[in-house]
Amino acid sequence: MNELTEKQRNILDFIQLAQQAGAPVPTLREIAEHFGFKSSRAAADHLDALKRKGFIQSEIGKARSLRVVSPFTQIRNQLADIPIFGSIPAGSPDNREQAVEGLTTVDVKSLGFTPTRNTFALRVKGDSMIGKHICDGDIVLLEFGAEPHHGQVVAAFVDGLSTLKTFLIKSGKPFLRAENPKYRDIIPAEELTIQGVLRGLIRRTDA
């Protein structure tokens, strides 16, 4: 019952293509022009059919407000871009221009938290956090400016490099510990800059 005709599918594809390309969604007249219709009503008819069949939605009276609602985009939530740094520059990660190695885009819901401007990513070097199952090459998502709690993993600026450590409080004093018996670093955290608190992780496995 919810099957599309060829014309309707073509129009749905046309809209979806524009949407995916990052371009504004076409207007009734743009659709009409593209398909050679001489009246925008023809396009409106097809959109009505697509709406009735649940493939698209729009807000009334609002220009270019079409949305394709495939089973995927229905589930889809807010997205967020998070910059990946090779190493974090000193201070705030707001100095975005420098050292940005790439960008990762995550679905907020699947991640379980909402990234802010203070969220950034870092490529892990070394196996100092292997005890927490954070491996060499993993991308870790961190939040700048968050207050670290006992047992949380944090990024700290040590010897000119950003390194991951576990944040611990012992006798009221904060310490940093590597999660690998090979590295016996236990460093008083007072003298250091905590750059971010671990919020998530992305790993790529080579094929």
Place this chain on the structure above:
Amino acid sequence: MNELTEKQRNILDFIQLAQQAGAPVPTLREIAEHFGFKSSRAAADHLDALKRKGFIQSEIGKARSLRVVSPFTQIRNQLADIPIFGSIPAGSPDNREQAVEGLTTVDVKSLGFTPTRNTFALRVKGDSMIGKHICDGDIVLLEFGAEPHHGQVVAAFVDGLSTLKTFLIKSGKPFLRAENPKYRDIIPAEELTIQGVLRGLIRRTDA
């Protein structure tokens, strides 16, 4: 010289967020309303500044035609939606309607491989792969139909559930092994369905 003021940055973020969410780009009046301006001219002034500094582009006279052209979107590549299953239904993951728990969107470049229609995700239950640093609650990205190689991690259908195991070949025969001494499962792989080969991993760390 191309630095943005805080106001301009906020407005750029507002536009980019809408764009990423798949929503139509805001109009002058929508921007003005969101930031509490009483005139759309205020928004237009900021957009003029952003255009002059090269952060956005627009087509004249066209509704909602803004595009963010920051270094971010320049780096940005193809995105891919990957469905997350609570447990994989038997057979091909193409039966997407069922058991889809959520959706994760990843940047292809940061992931290091290109997801296909055969790429899917699975939420890990249990710690049977802790030896490979795959933890309970992690989201693993898998590829259906790929030929598993010795030592790769695969998803297999065992006792009505999808479980992760390491794929091994011993004396020409394929075996599956759990990476946890607690689970001594060594199962001949011939009788089993390999549902997918591990390609990536996403972890969320509770705040």
Place this chain on the structure above:
DNA sequence: ATTCATACTACTCACATGAGTAGTATCAAT
């Protein structure tokens, strides 16, 4: 001192755009 960018309010204008009315033609299902 003056210039310039930023950051607005208040208002206007033209046209872009969604939405609608009325009518025609075709085809499949009943």
Place this chain on the structure above:
DNA sequence: ATTGATACTACTCATGTGAGTAGTATGAAT
């Protein structure tokens, strides 16, 4: 035979929307 969905043309209307004019205030740079 008649109904209903599809697939249009021709036209109108209200409002959404980008663009612009005029003016005010602030602060940094020269």
